[in-house]
Amino acid sequence: MAIRHSQTKAASRLSLDDVFSGPDEFGLLDVAPKAISQHAPIEITNFEAINTFVDEHGRAPSQDGDLAEKLLARRLTGYQNNVSLHDVLAPYDRYGLLGAIQNEVEEVSVEPELVTQVSIDDEKPKSIAPEEVTSLDDIFASAEFNELDLGDQSIFDIKHIPAVTEREQPDEIAQRRVCEDFYQFKSIFLDAQQALKSGEMETVRFNLASQVEEGDLFIMEGVLCLIDEIGDYREDNQGRYDPRLRVIFENGTESNHLLQSLAKRLYMDETGRRVVRSAESVVDAFNNISHKDKRAGQIYFVTTLSDNPVLKAIPNLIKIGYTEQTVEERIKNADRDIAFLEAPVKILATIECYNLNPNKFESLIHGFLHAQRLQMTLVANNGKTYNPREWFSVSLDTAREVVRRIIDGSIVHYRMDNTTGRLVEKRIK
Numbered sequence: 259m260a261i262r263h264s265q266t267k268a269a270s271r272l273s274l275d276d277v278f279s280g281p282d283e284f285g286l287l288d289v290a291p292k293a294i295s296q297h298a299p300i301e302i303t304n305f306e307a308i309n310t311f312v313d314e315h316g317r318a319p320s321q322d323g324d325l326a327e328k329l330l331a332r333r334l335t336g337y338q339n340n341v342s343l344h345d346v347l348a349p350y351d352r353y354g355l356l357g358a359i360q361n362e363v364e365e366v367s368v369e370p371e372l373v374t375q376v377s378i379d380d381e382k383p384k385s386i387a388p389e390e391v392t393s394l395d396d397i398f399a400s401a402e403f404n405e406l407d408l409g410d411q412s413i414f415d416i417k418h419i420p421a422v423t424e425r426e427q428p429d430e431i432a433q434r435r436v437c438e439d440f441y442q443f444k445s446i447f448l449d450a451q452q453a454l455k456s457g458e459m460e461t462v463r464f465n466l467a468s469q470v471e472e473g474d475l476f477i478m479e480g481v482l483c484l485i486d487e488i489g490d491y492r493e494d495n496q497g498r499y500d501p502r503l504r505v506i507f508e509n510g511t512e513s514n515h516l517l518q519s520l521a522k523r524l525y526m527d528e529t530g531r532r533v534v535r536s537a538e539s540v541v542d543a544f545n546n547i548s549h550k551d552k553r554a555g556q557i558y559f560v561t562t563l564s565d566n567p568v569l570k571a572i573p574n575l576i577k578i579g580y581t582e583q584t585v586e587e588r589i590k591n592a593d594r595d596i597a598f599l600e601a602p603v604k605i606l607a608t609i610e611c612y613n614l615n616p617n618k619f620e621s622l623i624h625g626f627l628h629a630q631r632l633q634m635t636l637v638a639n640n641g642k643t644y645n646p647r648e649w650f651s652v653s654l655d656t657a658r659e660v661v662r663r664i665i666d667g668s669i670v671h672y673r674m675d676n677t678t679g680r681l682v683e684k685r686i687k
Contacts (some may be wrong), residue, residue: 299346301337301343301346301347302346302347302350304333305333305337305347305350305351306350307330307333307433308330308333308334308337308355309350309352309353309355310433311327311330312353312355318331318334318353318355319331319334324435324436325436326433326434326435326436326511334355337355337356338355338356344356433513433514434507434511434512434513435511435512435513436510436511436512437506437507437510437511437512440506440510440512443484443486443506446484447482447484447508450475450482450533451482451508454533459533459534460533460534461477461531461532461533461534462531462532462534463530463531463532464476464521464524464525464527464530464531464532465525465532470485470488470503470517470520470521471485471488472485472486472487472488473485474532474533475532475533476524476530476531476532476533477529477530477531477533478520478523478524478527478530479523479527479529479530480529481507481508481509482507482508482533483505483506483507483508484505484506484507485503485504485505486503486504486505486506486512487503487504488501488503488517489501489502489503489504490502494516494518498518499517500516500517500518501516501517502514502515502516502517503515503516503517503520505520555580555581555582555583555611556580556581556582556584556585556608556609556610556611557578557579557580557608557609557611557619557661558577558578558579558580558581558585558588558605558607558608558609559576559577559578559605559606559607559608559654559657559658560576560577560579560585560589560598560603560604560605560606561575561576561577561603561604561606562575562577562598562599562601562602562603562604563601563602563603563604564599564600564601564602565601566599566601568634569599569601572632572651573651574651574652574653574654574679575632575649575650575651576606576649576650576651576652576654576657577597577598577603577646577648577649577650578623578627578648578650578657578661579597579648580611580619580620585605585608586605589603589605594639596636596638596644596646597646597647597648599636599646599649600638600639606654607654607658609658609661609662609665611665619664619665620648622664622669623660623661623664624647624648626660626664626669626674627650627652627657627660627674629674629676630650630651630652630674630676630679631649631650632646632649632650632651634646651679652679653679653680656679656680656681659681660674660681663681671683671684672684
C-alpha cells in the first residue's frame with residue numbers, strides 16, 4: 259500500500275541532502291578508527307606504523323627524511339600503487355593516505371560522459387510517487403511502518419558473558435629507528451657472530467617463561483639483537499611484569515619494545531632463538547660486569563724460575579704486567595724475552611680488567627711501588643745490557659692489594675710502608 263501525505267507536510271520537511279549536509283549535533287558521524295587485532299595481517303600492522311608517524315609529525319613520511327622515515331615513505335608508496343590492498347587497508351586509513359592515488363585511478367578509468375549527478379531523491383521505489391515521500395521521517399512516522407513484525411529481538415540480549423572492553427593500549431608503539439651510538443655495540447655483535455660460527459656460543463628455542471636480562475642476546479626474524487637496557491618497573495593489564503626495553507639490532511637500528519611484546523614476537527617466530535650465555539658471562543654478571551663494560555685485558559703476577567743466583571737471592575721477586583692477550587699466550591716465549599728476564603716464569607695470579615687505561619695503570623703501579631722496584635742492570639743473551647721495568651720485591655698479597663686499590667680508586671687513602679713492605683692507611687691530620 260502506498261504511503262500518502264499532504265503536500266503541505268512534504269514541503270515543510272527537510273530532504274536527506276539537507277540532513278546529511280547539516281551540523282552533526284549528536285556526533286553520529288564521529289566514527290573511531292577500526293582497532294587493529296593482534297592477529298592482523300602484516301600489511302595492516304605496517305600501515306598502522308605509517309599512521310603513527312602521521313600522529314607524531316602531522317604529515318606523511320617523506321623520502322627526504324632519515325632512514326626510518328624513508329622506509330615508511332617507500333612502504334606508503336607501495337600501498338598506494340597496489341590497488342588490490344586498498345579494500346583491506348581502507349578501514350584503517352584514518353588520514354586518507356590512500357586517497358590521492360585512488361582518486362587519480364578513478365579519474366582515469368571512468369568516462370566523463372558516463373558520470374551523472376544522482377540525488378537520493380531519484381532513488382525512490384517506483385510504487386511511491388516522488389512528491390509523496392521526501393525523507394526517512396515520513397516513512398518511520400507512518401502507521402504502515404509501525405505495523406511491521408520485526409520478530410523476536412531477544413537474540414540480541416547479551417547474557418552469561420562479560421561485556422567486551424577495549425584492551426589496554428600501550429603508552430607508545432615500539433618502532434625501529436637508527437641507533438646513534440651503535441659504535442658502542444658493534445664489537446659485541448662481531449664477537450657474538452664469530453662465537454656462533456665457531457660453536458663457542460649456542461642458541462636454544464625461545465621460551466616464554468625465560469627471564470630477560472640486560473646483556474642478553476636473541477635472534478629475532480633472522481637478526482641478532484641485544485637487550486641494552488630494561489626500563490622502570492611496570493605491569494600490563496594482566497598484571498605481568500612488562501617494562502619497556504632498549505633493544506639494539508646488529509643492522510644498526512634500535513627499538514623500544516615492551517618486554518611482553520618482544521617475548522611474544524620471539525615465541526611466535528619459528529626462528530626465534532636465545533643465545534646461551536657462556537660461563538664467563540655468568541661470572542661477569544655475578545661480579546656486576548655488564549655488556550657495557552669493555553674488557554681491557556689482564557693484569558698478571560709472575561715470578562721467575564731463573565737459575566741466576568743474583569735473581570734467586572732477591573726475596574718476593576714479582577713481575578706485575580698487563581696484557582690484552584691471555585697470560586699463557588703472553589709468557590710462552592719468556593725464555594727469549596728480556597721483559598721476563600729471559601727465563602721461564604710461574605703464574606701466581608691474574609686480575610681481569612674492564613674500562614682500564616693501560617698506560618695510566620702502568621704509571622700508577624710503577625710510581626706507587628717505586629721503592630720496591632728492582633734496581634739492577636742485567637746482561638741479555640745477545641750481550642746487551644738492560645734494566646727490568648716491571649719487577650718488584652714485594653709480597654704477592656701486597657702487590658694484589660695495591661693493584662686492586664688502584665683499579666677502584668681507593669689507593670689515594672693508602673701509602674707503602676717501606677720498612678715492612680706493606681700497604682698502610684694514611685693518617686688524617
